[in-house]
Amino acid sequence: MSKKEAILKAAQEAFAQLGFTGATVKDVANRADVSFGLVSHYFGSKQELFLAAGFDMADRLVARLTEATAKETDGLVAIQRYMTAYFDFTEEHRNRFSILLRCSPFSHMETGLDAEKVAEKFSIFIDELKRCVSLGIKDGSIRDLPLEETALIIYGNIVGSVRTSLLTPYESGNIFAETIKHVMRSLKNSPGQDGC
Template identity: 40%
Template sequence: MSKRDEILAAAQALFAEYGYAGTTMRMIAERAGVAFGLVSHYFGNKEKLFLVAGHEMIDAMLLGIRRDMEVAKNGLQAVDIFVNSYLSYTLANRATFPTLIRCSPFSDDNPHLDRQKIGVKFEELIREIEVNLERGIADGTIVQVPVKDCALMIYAAMVGAVRTVFLSPFGQPGLFEETRRFIQRSLRR
């Protein structure tokens, strides 16, 4: 693993554990086992590092989701695979995924961060849902829905389930599976 990647992994873990405000560049350097100046060299400042940490997690998530969706026979199945892959990614990355919860444009953890910069990356996830909804409407597996609104509602259901599991005492076993079933029931023709 390169020094840059070690710094990024340390930042993701620390942001997930302590949040943006509770994480310092010095903590990141110590966790990564590098000189403090190297963190600044690669990422500039904490805000830029935070954004890169979130963006790279979304890129990794999307890569896996798209790979998983290659086997989808229709739009409804593609949406289901998307939801399952997204939710599975959160559990597989339990130690670092809270970074995405904290850098979400829907989060109040960092009121001073540029929500536009953050939102652009999250829109890639929502756009992927839109593409699959359009596919399902075209192939007849998904009822006619307002695509943009419906994609946002699906994303909101997933985010709500994840936040409930990760941040509250209400995360019941099976919540992710029920979220998948709810979305499927809502879309199925």
């Protein structure tokens, strides 16, 4: 692992555990076992480090989601695979994943962050869900639903489940599986369904 990668990983851990305000560049440097100056050299300000760490995690997750859904021809199955891949990735990176919750348009935005840049990065997640929903409506596996709202509702269910699992004291051992079941039931096109 390069020093730059070590810094990103350390930043993800620090910001995930302590939040933007609580984490310091010095803490990140100590976790990465590099000098404070090297962190500044690679990433400039604390805000830029925060965005770089969050965007690196987002890019890794997008790659996983794309791999999970790219070859699927059934829209409902593609959404199930998307959600499963998202939740599996969350569990694999449990000690760092919260940076995505903190560096997100679906959360409180830290002062000084470029909100448009963050929204643009996260639109990739919604766009892939819209693609899967559209595929499902066309193939008949998903009932006729508005694309944008449906994708946002699915993503809201995902984010809510992840937040509950990672950031709350509530017992949530089976929340990911139950969220997938809930979304599948809500989307599935059943004969005689009236859209309610």
